[in-house]
Amino acid sequence: MLELAILGLLHQSPMHGYELRKQLAQVLGGLRSISYGSLYPALKRLHAAGYVVTDEPDPRAPLPADAPALTGRRGKVVYTITAEGKERFHELVSQAGPEAYDDGGLFGVRLAFFRHTAADVRLRILEGRRRTVEQQREGLRASLARTRERLDRYTLELQRHGLESVDREVRWLAELIDQELTDSGQRRTDGPSSGDADPPPATTPPPPG
């Protein structure tokens, strides 16, 4: 999951780990943050896989009193995405299977980089996510109906609030899907409207008919 997020951010511009973490927290909605204990190992993996390069030959060497005169040198490492990394990113961003939406966290990251995702893939992911969450909702509803008598007030409130959250997510997804359909419907009659979304990376499905 981190892999996608990091590549996505580096896709825009090279960055330090520190900056990466801040942007990540921002993209993830401020709730989901990311710890260094996850970030640096992830960067190491990406580096080992050749998806990113660093501007320092070996960031590990602590320059052991050999060249202390060098002012600028103090371990800062800028990570830059490679061609392979970009390829990998587009590969990840084009996956439309259950792995893309079954987990809420990953889905969030996917959504955050939707402007790099083809329109048909976007639609399939949104609909998959909706199915998943709808099933959650039904399970929750059933469980609540079955046990509502035996539950004390607090557990009941907890379940009720959880159910409402899931319900809201379903409605939210429905809105997003509607927007997608509307957009792709009026694709040629009207220029795109909001934000800085890329000109859709092609692969747009033919308008219904």
Added chain:
Amino acid sequence: MLELAILGLLHQSPMHGYELRKQLAQVLGGLRSISYGSLYPALKRLHAAGYVVTDEPDPRAPLPADAPALTGRRGKVVYTITAEGKERFHELVSQAGPEAYDDGGLFGVRLAFFRHTAADVRLRILEGRRRTVEQQREGLRASLARTRERLDRYTLELQRHGLESVDREVRWLAELIDQELTDSGQRRTDGPSSGDADPPPATTPPPPG
């Protein structure tokens, strides 16, 4: 976190790991489930600490072709809470510090066992949680206001939905707090109403005055 949940369930009746997992999923609201990879190690820890006992002398011994004739014996393990376990549970359930509400998951578990928690602790936890979530909300609001121009439609929607969720949680918590206050206010004029909540485990703060 698991520790509290497991002890809380075993507090009601002894159980198998399997059953424990199902009940856990139910209590946790159906969204947050728990995997065996967490459950069994947790049980092992609790067993090592003396908080639970098993009905099998050593569940590890696979009876290696020694006594295969024994029909009933097939590794089922029933876990029962001990006196130390109950003590530990009440200790955990009485903590009112930030650790009780800063993490949403743990807070959910705490809420699920609120009927074992003293009224004043309940109130402090609810208010602590509200503060935490309110701060999250403000951070989110500020971040959204600061960056709303630069965000594409999808990221914007993501943030908006996240903010709304947090906002809803704040309102929900406010309702719960109101109920707590109302209840403790009319404590002697009216019998308790809903669910099977235990008669409050004492430690009720004296009515305001």
Added chain:
DNA sequence: GTTCGATGTATCGAGACGATACATCGACGG
């Protein structure tokens, strides 16, 4: 009588987390 799904215990490797250590930097005040 056998195949199937629920029940049931258990471990493995991958990876995420919080805490923490360490180092540099600019700014602020004594």
Added chain:
DNA sequence: CCGTCGATGTATCGTCTCGATACATCGAAC
């Protein structure tokens, strides 16, 4: 001129959780 404070910055450690998986038993359905 010095100290220290908070932001920036890299990195690791131990602990925990997860998903996947293996294995075994059981009742019922076919």
